[in-house]
Amino acid sequence: MPRVVVVGGGVAGLAAAHRLLEVAPDLEVVLLEAQDRLGGTIRSERVDGFVIDRGPDAIITEKPSALKLVERLGLQDRIVRTQDAHRGAYVVAHGRLVPVPEGFALLAPSAWWPLMSSSVLSWSGKIRAAGDLILPRGPEAADESLGGFVARRLGPEMLERLAQPMVGGIYGTAPGVLSLEATMPRFRTLERKHRSVALGLMRGVARMKKLRRGEETAATGARYGLFISFDGGIQVLTDALAASLPGEVRLSTPVRGLDRRGEGFLLKLADGEEIEADGVILATAAHVSARLVEPEDARLAQHLDAIPYGSSVTIALAYRREEIPHPLDAFGFVVPTVEGRSLMACTWSSVKWPGRAPEGMVLLRCFLGGEGRDHAAKLDEETLLADCRRELKRLMGIEAAPSLVRVDRHVEVMPRYRVGHLVRAEQIEARVAALPRLELAGGFTRGVGIPDSVKSGEAAAESLAAQLG
Ligand SMILES: Cc1cc2nc3c(=O)[nH]c(=O)nc-3n(C[C@H](O)[C@H](O)[C@H](O)COP(=O)(O)OP(=O)(O)OC[C@H]3O[C@@H](n4cnc5c(N)ncnc54)[C@H](O)[C@@H]3O)c2cc1C
Numbered sequence: 001m002p003r004v005v006v007v008g009g010g011v012a013g014l015a016a017a018h019r020l021l022e023v024a025p026d027l028e029v030v031l032l033e034a035q036d037r038l039g040g041t042i043r044s045e046r047v048d049g050f051v052i053d054r055g056p057d058a059i060i061t062e063k064p065s066a067l068k069l070v071e072r073l074g075l076q077d078r079i080v081r082t083q084d085a086h087r088g089a090y091v092v093a094h095g096r097l098v099p100v101p102e103g104f105a106l107l108a109p110s111a112w113w114p115l116m117s118s119s120v121l122s123w124s125g126k127i128r129a130a131g132d133l134i135l136p137r138g139p140e141a142a143d144e145s146l147g148g149f150v151a152r153r154l155g156p157e158m159l160e161r162l163a164q165p166m167v168g169g170i171y172g173t174a175p176g177v178l179s180l181e182a183t184m185p186r187f188r189t190l191e192r193k194h195r196s197v198a199l200g201l202m203r204g205v206a207r208m209k210k211l212r213r214g215e216e217t218a219a220t221g222a223r224y225g226l227f228i229s230f231d232g233g234i235q236v237l238t239d240a241l242a243a244s245l246p247g248e249v250r251l252s253t254p255v256r257g258l259d260r261r262g263e264g265f266l267l268k269l270a271d272g273e274e275i276e277a278d279g280v281i282l283a284t285a286a287h288v289s290a291r292l293v294e295p296e297d298a299r300l301a302q303h304l305d306a307i308p309y310g311s312s313v314t315i316a317l318a319y320r321r322e323e324i325p326h327p328l329d330a331f332g333f334v335v336p337t338v339e340g341r342s343l344m345a346c347t348w349s350s351v352k353w354p355g356r357a358p359e360g361m362v363l364l365r366c367f368l369g370g371e372g373r374d375h376a377a378k379l380d381e382e383t384l385l386a387d388c389r390r391e392l393k394r395l396m397g398i399e400a401a402p403s404l405v406r407v408d409r410h411v412e413v414m415p416r417y418r419v420g421h422l423v424r425a426e427q428i429e430a431r432v433a434a435l436p437r438l439e440l441a442g443g444f445t446r447g448v449g450i451p452d453s454v455k456s457g458e459a460a461a462e463s464l465a466a467q468l469g
Contacts, residue, residue: 001028002278002468005267007255007292009033010040011450012441013283014241015069015457020281021245022072024465029247030275032267034254038242041413042450044233045406049358051233052316054408056450057347057365058082058227059234063451065458066237067228073240078230082331086351090333091165092341093120097326097333097395100162103205107150107163107187108132110201125157133196145419146183147175153197165334169345171448172310173416174337174371182421182446229353234450258282258292264437279437279464283457285309286415286444296438300431303424307444309412311377312344312369315388316406319362323400328362333395337372343391344370361403366392371416377409415444439464 103111190200230236257268350357439460
């Protein structure tokens with residue numbers, strides 16, 4: 001029976017192992033994970049009636065791969081939806097929390113009146129944003145920075161005050177170097193098709209409304225809404241994947257080397273042990289996989305090394321409701337870099353999701369770090385917490401000490417897609433395709449979130465199973 005070794009037990013590696021057993025049940029699958037737990041960046045904790053996501057907290061349903069996996073695992077009953085009575089977010093503007101204008105869609109408005117009546121932008125900023133309605137299409141280019149695109153269409157103030165903080169939390173990258181094509185190509189498509197991005201969005205909204213009136217369940221995720229999680233946090237997914245694997249799963253087992261042996265491989269573990277494999281899937285960060293593939297293909301290692309990774313910190317804090325002098329009528333707030341604060345964003349978790357905090361309590365999750373502020377992940381817990389509490393006091397008026405705190409550092413786990421990223425992704429894919437029985441998976445080529453990590457893991461499994469079949 002051919003043996004496949006999957007290196008890395010994050011969601012990409014787990015999805016790869018699970019898919020291998022779905023498409024080729026006769027394979028022997030061994031999963032090797034460096035840490036003493038599975039899930040990688042995904043981690044949820046249940047404590048004192050709280051459900052705390054200590055990494056990701058949401059799965060987008062627009063990209064179907066994760067949702068399809070959730071359904072195959074039979075987790076539908078455990079899905080929770082966002083509590084949409086309080087949908088919406090605040091943004092910090094000149095030191096105060098101001099509602100993000102209704103209909104603002106990450107980079108551009110899909111409705112003008114809420115933007116015009118908001119105090120987030122100055123009048124000159126609003127007039128410049130309206131320039132999008134009359135400006136001609138930009139020059140054709142293979143890629144451009146997301147920041148350059150927003151500034152070109154809607155002006156620098158729109159970029160600084162709204163687009164940057166909205167995307168900063170997702171990609172942890174400065175918009176001036178973030179690839180538009182690799183992250184939000186639909187905005188470029190809107191410009192190509194409609195010339196004005198805002199007009200394109202408005203027409204899209206009108207079409208969606210019509211579609212919803214027609215057939216509610218046409219789109220994959222329509223039943224659940226745009227984002228889902230689970231009653232026990234996102235880790236429900238990785239726990240279910242782990243439980244589905246009948247094969248060998250070895251924790252605290254970092255792989256240090258990979259050598260070609262005949263048609264297969266010899267994996268070298270940190271303790272000196274060696275494992276033979278007929279096929280290998282590397283589901284580790286690009287810079288980790290680079291070290292492992294280097295002896296086989298130095299050029300591939302160079303491409304992988306050229307993808308920078310960022311760090312961030314999440315801090316979960318619990319309070320009694322009466323200790324927070326804010327109506328908590330949204331999912332949280334984002335902070336533009338131009339405000340010069342250490343906080344990047346704060347999610348009001350127990351408002352956003354049901355069942356995250358016991359009655360009368362509130363769970364908040366703060367995000368620090370991001371491009372230019374990666375050093376946050378190196379600060380000690382006391383400093384991070386003091387920083388976070390100072391910001392919560394200034395912005396939300398919270399004076400009380402939290403009754404529960406969880407600080408998590410996410411060091412070099414988030415790939416940053418620079419302008420031109422897709423060219424690099426293609427080069428990586430072409431080189432991997434030329435290496436028999438070796439596949440790579442993870443969010444470093446075609447999408448940084450959970451759905452794309454699942455998709456890459458499953459694609460790696462299918463390709464390897466076909467080669468071994
Ligand atoms: C703070 C934060 C919030 C996020 N929020 C969201 C969100 O809300 N929604 C969303 O879709 N995405 C979110 N993401 C992104 C999401 O977490 C990732 O896309 C996804 O978890 C990546 O999974 P992965 O398996 O590719 O990598 P990882 O989770 O990093 O897993 C890689 C695994 O490989 C292991 N490993 C490393 N080296 C070795 C070795 N030598 N040998 C063996 N094992 C090794 C690691 O220990 C790790 O377990 C967030 C990310 C962060 C950091």
